[in-house]
Amino acid sequence: MTYCVGLRLNKGLVFMSDTRTNAGVDNISTFRKMYTWCAPGDRLMTIMAAGNLATTQTVVSMLEEHSKAAEDRQPSIMKVPSMFEVARLIGETVREVIKTASDNGHQSESTFSATFILGGQVAGGAMRMFLIYPEGNFIEATDDNPFFQIGEHKYGKPILVRAYDPDMSFEMATKLLYVSFDSTLKSNLSVGLPLDLQFYELDSLTRGYEKRVVATDPYYSKISDGWSDALRTAFNSLPDFTRD
């Protein structure tokens, strides 16, 4: 599995993804699931991927036009005029890759499904974030639904639902994501450290702050330990049940 979250704030976008890939519990590896394309001043696009690793890596390679000689590579996602077109291009690529893998004439044990979160901005357009489905279609984050989760999303959702606020600073949003990821990591072996974190500041059209959160990260330990204590305190602060 995987866990990735994209948050749309008024100040920008925050992306966080884990790096664990597994085929069974005895075959785990670390793979980056966050990819960024940037032409400073013109566009910034970040995607995060959950699902079949062969599919997601092929999609990224195709977007980067690795099928062409190095000097001929001019990825179309660097040229299309809007985030909507970028989403459409990625959706088409995903659908094509899954279709090719599935039409191989024999039944496979696994499916080739993959889901993507895309966020970013193209000069002249608004900052936007999309959730792209394996079928190639997609939805956009709105005020009603300002964040997307893909992969193992259930454990980490309750805190996002309750503490997210569109006016949050990047720092507060990061704290929120640390808590959400920590809840997931504590409950599910298929999501694992290190984590990748990235900010996109509204209208900056360039890469923002980035960090890889490793197991020894002192702030991660503080949040992980502190959240247990804070939850217990929160729990104790609630009124007690009495039998009626």
Added chain:
Amino acid sequence: MTYCVGLRLNKGLVFMSDTRTNAGVDNISTFRKMYTWCAPGDRLMTIMAAGNLATTQTVVSMLEEHSKAAEDRQPSIMKVPSMFEVARLIGETVREVIKTASDNGHQSESTFSATFILGGQVAGGAMRMFLIYPEGNFIEATDDNPFFQIGEHKYGKPILVRAYDPDMSFEMATKLLYVSFDSTLKSNLSVGLPLDLQFYELDSLTRGYEKRVVATDPYYSKISDGWSDALRTAFNSLPDFTRD
């Protein structure tokens, strides 16, 4: 879906289950998922069920020997000498019911799977709690794993993992379950009010406190609203992230 939790405390057992049954989101009903058999002074057994409703109701009917005339009904689970034997009997019944439903000669769209939590005590034996699988085998709650969840368990797990304590009172355990259920209800439509709550006090060999928690329950509202505030306070109490 369903959400049921059985907690093993030093003082006894606490059971909580929701009552929503659904076949698609446009076909929902309320069904009790908690069943109790009791011979005061001799034994108390409570089960909670998740899975195919036809399977779980048939299992309960068979345990109650509804296949016999009313005057001949002497359920074996009221006679076997230990909780272990009760678990074995239920496991065999589950397996038999699923096997019968599956061997019907045509392919069905749904599976007939069902999982049970069984807790209770038989005179002369220890209080025990089991998780019974569709295959009929089972595991017992231990000090390392003192609670069982069945159904839609992910949303409500992080708080259980962090706030459970075997020395808790029944009242504290109830508060914990309210929070765990509220987190689940807020995130998943297939788990719904009312909830059934039941206590079993160690060595009492009789039914303990019972309650049906309905949507208008004032304590439930207090917990549901209070937990949002308490979580935000807890979140704010954590140290802030700083870019390095």
